[in-house]
Amino acid sequence: MRQDRYLSCASCQTRFLWTPAEQQDDAGPPLHCPACRRLLPAEGRRRGLVKFYSLRKQWGFITQPDGVELFFHRRALAAGETLPLHEGELVEYAVEPSPRGAQAVGLRRLALPGTP
Numbered sequence: 012m013r014q015d016r017y018l019s020c021a022s023c024q025t026r027f028l029w030t031p032a033e034q035q036d037d038a039g040p041p042l043h044c045p046a047c048r049r050l051l052p053a054e055g056r057r058r059g060l061v062k063f064y065s066l067r068k069q070w071g072f073i074t075q076p077d078g079v080e081l082f083f084h085r086r087a088l089a090a091g092e093t094l095p096l097h098e099g100e101l102v103e104y105a106v107e108p109s110p111r112g113a114q115a116v117g118l119r120r121l122a123l124p125g126t127p
């Protein structure tokens with residue numbers, strides 16, 4: 012019988028509830044509290060800002076938190092994402108090697124709090 016457990020967030024050390032329902036469909040205890048999970052990228056993914064996107068060329072670059080710029084092609088957009096992408100938009104993506112260097116895949120916009 013599962014019961015409520017309290018876990019400590021690896022980022023902010025806040026104690027948070029891990030409910031029996033969450034314990035059922037989860038691979039293991041989450042490392043981060045719900046607030047941090049909303050702020051942190053999903054496992055294996057990164058976040059960055061669109062540096063630019065050229066509708067004509069159909070590719071652009073993302074500025075990553077470490078300052079390294081990452082190439083992405085229109086094909087990198089996840090299903091449901093629409094063009095154009097605008098400079099400064101927050102995006103989440105995975106990084107995949109390609110013959111011409113690393114590139115973003117599975118790119119999704121993240122809504123900033125307070126924006127529709």
Ligand SMILES: [Zn+2]
Binds near residue numbers: 020021023045
């Ligand atoms: Zn936290």
